[in-house]
Amino acid sequence: MDPVQDQYEHFPYPTRDPRDEDRRLVLGSPSSRDEINHFLFGGARDWSKPFRALVAGGGTGDALIMLAQQLADFACPAEIIYLDLSKAAREIAEARAARRGLTSISFITGSLLDAADHGPFDYIDCCGVLHHLEDPVAGFKALRSTLAPGGGMGVMVYGELGRTGVYDTQEMLRSLKKEGDSAATRIDIARRLLSSLPESNRLKRNSFVKDHLSNEAGLFDLLLHARDCPYRVHEIYEALDQSGLGMVGFVAPANYDPDYFVTDAKLKARLSLLNEPEREAFAELHTGNIKKHMFYCAASDSVLRSRVAAFDPKMIPVLHNVQLEPILEMLDEGKPLTARREGLRAEFPLPPRAVEILRLCDGTRTFKDIRKALSPAPPAQEFLESAQQIYRAFNGLNLLLLRARA
Numbered sequence: 007m008d009p010v011q012d013q014y015e016h017f018p019y020p021t022r023d024p025r026d027e028d029r030r031l032v033l034g035s036p037s038s039r040d041e042i043n044h045f046l047f048g049g050a051r052d053w054s055k056p057f058r059a060l061v062a063g064g065g066t067g068d069a070l071i072m073l074a075q076q077l078a079d080f081a082c083p084a085e086i087i088y089l090d091l092s093k094a095a096r097e098i099a100e101a102r103a104a105r106r107g108l109t110s111i112s113f114i115t116g117s118l119l120d121a122a123d124h125g126p127f128d129y130i131d132c133c134g135v136l137h138h139l140e141d142p143v144a145g146f147k148a149l150r151s152t153l154a155p156g157g158g159m160g161v162m163v164y165g166e167l168g169r170t171g172v173y174d175t176q177e178m179l180r181s182l183k184k185e186g187d188s189a190a191t192r193i194d195i196a197r198r199l200l201s202s203l204p205e206s207n208r209l210k211r212n213s214f215v216k217d218h219l220s221n222e223a224g225l226f227d228l229l230l231h232a233r234d235c236p237y238r239v240h241e242i243y244e245a246l247d248q249s250g251l252g253m254v255g256f257v258a259p260a261n262y263d264p265d266y267f268v269t270d271a272k273l274k275a276r277l278s279l280l281n282e283p284e285r286e287a288f289a290e291l292h293t294g295n296i297k298k299h300m301f302y303c304a305a306s307d308s309v310l311r312s313r314v315a316a317f318d319p320k321m322i323p324v325l326h327n328v329q330l331e332p333i334l335e336m337l338d339e340g341k342p343l344t345a346r347r348e349g350l351r352a353e354f355p356l357p358p359r360a361v362e363i364l365r366l367c368d369g370t371r372t373f374k375d376i377r378k379a380l381s382p383a384p385p386a387q388e389f390l391e392s393a394q395q396i397y398r399a400f401n402g403l404n405l406l407l408l409r410a411r412a
């Protein structure tokens with residue numbers, strides 16, 4: 007058996023209890039309905055039309071359940087194929103779907119390298135899987151070959167820089183491994199090694215990596231993985247290029263745009279000479295803390311960057327996976343919008359009426375409607391500049407997306 011398949015038969019990941027479906031829906035990126043719409047369909051997908059999706063390497067079902075539930079909530083005539091090598095993971099994902107009464111999903115045990123047998127797909131989710139393949143480009147290509155015209159993919163691959171220390175530890179554990187070691191022995195050795203690490207060790211210094219502290223499946227997935235090849239930004243572009251795919255956009259674009267973080271005018275001027283992939287690669291090095299790269303891509307011979315919904319007063323701003331009240335309270339107290347991500351702290355300036363504008367973002371009003379609802383309504387140009395500033399800040403953090411009015 008392939009060592010990766012064997013691992014996920016023993017340690018389905020992430021650990022999930024189907025009973026938890028009664029109390030919460032796990033949300034995330036990629037693959038929320040609003041994110042797919044924003045990145046791949048210019049915010050204008052008509053969800054009353056049929057939608058075929060593949061969740062490739064669906065694991066215990068996080069993206070699968072989120073997407074199936076969100077499409078069901080919109081009564082979308084959806085068909086979702088779940089595909090994974092691991093029977094153990096599939097059983098959990100199936101039980102979660104059953105618990106929610108989701109009927110749009112077909113479950114298949116198999117490899118994403120054979121995805122073409124089940125296509126074509128308007129959308130493919132592949133989260134946390136391709137970096138575990140012996141030949142990730144073969145995986146990208148297999149998925150690319152099964153995209154319907156105009157379709158696209160949401161992908162997550164590990165980021166090398168944010169996982170500093172992980173690979174040193176994996177290497178040490180490989181050198182300590184003995185033929186015939188059971189999983190329990192390997193976990194015991196890993197725990198002993200972790201307790202022996204000095205403060206100077208790179209994993210010890212990287213306090214933002216915590217999966218190994220959660221449970222055995224987390225520890226195994228992070229430190230004892232059978233195969234795990236992380237990516238830098240330029241390597242993602244190379245893999246896409248070799249697979250006939252092109253970048254549509256990274257999720258949380260602020261993480262990939264040095265303009266959000268570099269304030270020095272001379273540096274900014276030089277950065278403006280770089281092309282987009284170069285700027286994104288620079289941003290990754292500058293912050294140094296990206297653990298996961300989440301992005302949307304599509305066939306390179308299709309429309310790419312301009313698929314992403316663009317700011318326009320006629321668009322509806324849609325809050326995304328965010329609790330607004332605590333943010334509004336902070337803003338009300340005169341504090342700036344502050345983002346904290348793995349040691350990075352960044353402030354985003356907002357215009358004077360930001361709180362009023364954000365309170366009016368209800369997922370149905372366009373920016374234009376919001377201006378009319380403000381009392382007193384600001385002059386059109388002033389409002390436009392404020393709305394753009396708010397959008398840039400919140401969208402940069404993936405907290406605000408766009409949807410076109412039906």
Ligand SMILES: C[S@@+](CC[C@H](N)C(=O)[O-])C[C@H]1O[C@@H](n2cnc3c(N)ncnc32)[C@H](O)[C@@H]1O
Nearest residue numbers: 014063064065090091092095117118133134135
């Ligand atoms: C880290 S888990 C991620 C699961 C899920 N996508 C998520 O984000 O929660 C990786 C999953 O990919 C599956 N996998 C690995 N290689 C695969 C392949 N070639 N075809 C299908 N599934 C694969 C594993 O069985 C495992 O369930």
